[in-house]
Amino acid sequence: MRDFYENYFAAIERSQAHRSFCERVFGKDLGQHGFADLEQLELLIEATGLGPGQRVLDLGCGNGMIAEYLSDRTGAHVSGLDYIPLAIEQAQKRAVSKADRLAFELGDINRLELPPEAFDLVLSIDTIYFSEDYVATIRELKAALRPAAEMAFFFSYGREPWVPVEEFPVEKLPPDKTPLAEALAANGLVFRTWNLTDADYRLALKRKEVLLGLKPQFELEEALFIYENRMGDAEGVSQAIEAGLHARYLYLASTGAI
Numbered sequence: 001m002r003d004f005y006e007n008y009f010a011a012i013e014r015s016q017a018h019r020s021f022c023e024r025v026f027g028k029d030l031g032q033h034g035f036a037d038l039e040q041l042e043l044l045i046e047a048t049g050l051g052p053g054q055r056v057l058d059l060g061c062g063n064g065m066i067a068e069y070l071s072d073r074t075g076a077h078v079s080g081l082d083y084i085p086l087a088i089e090q091a092q093k094r095a096v097s098k099a100d101r102l103a104f105e106l107g108d109i110n111r112l113e114l115p116p117e118a119f120d121l122v123l124s125i126d127t128i129y130f131s132e133d134y135v136a137t138i139r140e141l142k143a144a145l146r147p148a149a150e151m152a153f154f155f156s157y158g159r160e161p162w163v164p165v166e167e168f169p170v171e172k173l174p175p176d177k178t179p180l181a182e183a184l185a186a187n188g189l190v191f192r193t194w195n196l197t198d199a200d201y202r203l204a205l206k207r208k209e210v211l212l213g214l215k216p217q218f219e220l221e222e223a224l225f226i227y228e229n230r231m232g233d234a235e236g237v238s239q240a241i242e243a244g245l246h247a248r249y250l251y252l253a254s255t256g257a258i
């Protein structure tokens with residue numbers, strides 16, 4: 001996966017096809033490789049009450065464009081962390097003039113070295129999947145929260161195309177039963193959830209339609225691997241939702257009442 005992301009962040013810097021893809025699917029090009037569009041980011045801002053002076057950690061920030069957008073939009077200070085050096089360099093270069101609100105650092109979700117009690121919000125947009133141990137990662141993230149702070153996760157859970165239907169644990173689809181829910185509860189965190197499955201389905205269909213139109217441009221740019229990667233996830237998600245075997249949620253978790 002690391003090789004994929006090295007190539008991906010190098011390619012999207014040059015790819016007009018990828019920029020068009022993000023604008024048309026997500027509402028704005030923020031270098032997205034996750035599944036959150038502007039509507040989902042607005043829900044996040046509303047649910048967390050993100051605002052000036054708050055300190056946010058964006059776990060798996062990629063090239064930092066979502067972190068920058070959230071900071072521009074709310075005035076919050078956002079620190080981004082990702083394990084791809086090129087993505088972090090791109091983010092740091094872009095954010096030079098906003099150093100009072102943005103910071104980016106190389107780091108690994110599986111080897112976190114976070115300052116204690118430093119953040120009002122830890123945010124993970126389609127990145128907790130890369131944790132080898134959700135319970136341990138959330139323990140580390142919890143230690144980095146200030147008192148009465150929160151964690152927000154955009155999290156999809158569903159059958160991957162290569163998993164036989166009868167082996168997928170459908171009983172884990174409800175929001176309080178997913179592997180993330182179990183890991184939050186194991187860390188003594190309480191949470192609220194928003195069901196984004198319908199929106200996820202609409203976005204998967206939109207990705208397929210937009211990608212088909214942009215395929216010749218991806219080919220011309222010799223960036224067909226992006227088309228194939230994004231088409232693969234769009235087909236997997238839409239088929240799994242049609243079969244009732246996929247759900248997407250926003251989780252807002254806290255050590256106290258929410």
Ligand SMILES: C[S@@+](CC[C@H](N)C(=O)[O-])C[C@H]1O[C@@H](n2cnc3c(N)ncnc32)[C@H](O)[C@@H]1O
Binds near residue numbers: 005063127
């Ligand atoms: C699905 S993308 C989501 C990126 C961004 N949050 C978004 O929504 O577009 C996953 C991101 O996690 C990063 N990542 C994957 N494994 C990681 C790890 N072990 N440590 C830190 N970052 C990781 C990737 O480089 C990539 O930027």
